[in-house]
Amino acid sequence: xxxxxxxxxxxxxxxxxxxxxxxxxxxxxxxxxxxxxxxxxxxxxxxxxxxxxxxxxxxxxxxxxxxxxxxxxxxxxxxxxxxxxxxxxxxxxxxxxxxxxxxxxxxxxxxxxxxxxxxxxxxxxxxxxxxxxxxxxxxxxxxxxxxxxxxxxxx
DNA sequence: GCCAACGTTGGC
DNA sequence: GCCAACGTTGGC
Numbered sequence: 055x056x057x058x059x060x061x062x063x064x065x066x067x068x069x070x071x072x073x074x075x076x077x078x079x080x081x082x083x084x085x086x087x088x089x090x091x092x093x094x095x096x097x098x099x100x101x102x103x104x105x106x107x108x109x110x111x112x113x114x115x116x117x118x119x120x121x122x123x124x125x126x127x128x129x130x131x132x133x134x135x136x137x138x139x140x141x142x143x144x145x146x147x148x149x150x151x152x153x154x155x156x157x158x159x160x161x162x163x164x165x166x167x168x169x170x171x172x173x174x175x176x177x178x179x180x181x182x183x184x185x186x187x188x189x190x191x192x193x194x195x196x197x198x199x200x201x202x203x204x205x206x207x208x209x
Numbered sequence: 210g211c212c213a214a215c216g217t218t219g220g221c
Numbered sequence: 222g223c224c225a226a227c228g229t230t231g232g233c
Contacts (some may be wrong), residue, residue, distance in 0.1 A: 189215095
C-alpha cells in the first residue's frame, strides 16, 4: 500500500466533481508530465490511497481522500483534437499518456490548507511543500499520511 | 496579476 | 548533447 497526493484545480475538476461522478469514480486524465505519468503508469497499485488536493485557487489544500481503483490505461483525451489535453504525438497504437480511475472515499469536513500543512513540523520534508514544486502527483510517506490524518481526525 | 521555479522545445 | 528561450504551474 502506497500513498499519494494528487493535485487538481477545483475549477477544472474538484472534489465535488469526483463526488458527483457515477459511483464517485472518475478517470484522472490530463496528466502531461513524464514523472507524474510514470508514477501513475508504473508505480501506483490498485488500492493505493490518495489525498485529493486543490491547487491554483483561493485556498489550496487537501480536501479529501480517494483511492486508486484501476490499473493504468491510455489517456484517450490525448487522441481527441477537441480536447485541451490533445497531444498529436500520442496515438492509440503508441499511447504516450496514461491514467487511472480514482474513487472518492471521503470528502473532509474542512480543508487542510497548505498553510496548515506547512505549520506541521512533521511534514517539513513533504514533497508538495517544497519550494518550486510543480509535480501534480507526488508520493506521500506513511508517516506523512498518518500525520495528516491526525490533523483532521482531531477536529 | 506577479513572478519564481521548473519542464520542454528546438536550433546549433 | 548543450542550453537559451519559452510556456506552464501555482503560491502569494
